[in-house]
Amino acid sequence: MSNLARQFETKQNHTISTNVQNKPLRKNRITSGEKFLYFTTIFGIVFATYLVISTYASIYITNSEIHSLERSINEQITNNEALQLQVTELSAPDRILQIAKDQLGMTLNDKNVKVVQN
Template identity: 40%
Template sequence: MSSIAKKMQEQQYEDQHQQQTQTVVIRKAKISIGEVFLLCALAIMVAFMGVKIVSNQAAIYETNKEIQLVESKIDEQGKVNDDLKVQVAELSTYERIWKKAAALGFKLNKNNVKGVQ
């Protein structure tokens, strides 16, 4: 009978051991609905900010391009103005004015000329 008692005791021990191992349940962390909503909101915000940054960079690029075009036009107009100033200086010499006046029939009368200083 001792062998039967020993077998019973081993069987009870095995049952208890199986019950202990069965009661230990490992649960994986489940993501709640609120966390899913927050993660989606975060993903949308990151995507939105990325698009916003790229569009701002494109606008900055276009503005810089326009600024460079305007600056080049200003430089060209400055060159034209300088050329015109040189031309005015050449055309306003006294010799040229005297030649034009003589060609038009004007004569120099010393009585009508006054020196101004």
């Protein structure tokens, strides 16, 4: 009987092993839900990266415009100060009196001088 038991046992092992071999091996495939999650995650990361980069770019452009405006303001302030100094020099009473005497032939009559106040 031991021979019969061994033959029966080998037949069972043989049928089990053939059943396992006939089944196709199932690969770990990605389901459609997982594909959707992966796609939305990647899209979200790309979109967030785009927002960060565009924000930094707009900040950089704004800062460069601010620096340019500050430079032009400083140049205009310097120009205004130079013009104010020139106005002060040209409106000196001694200079005006000298031009009136030399170029225009005018004379100063102290009796005719009137002081006007603002």
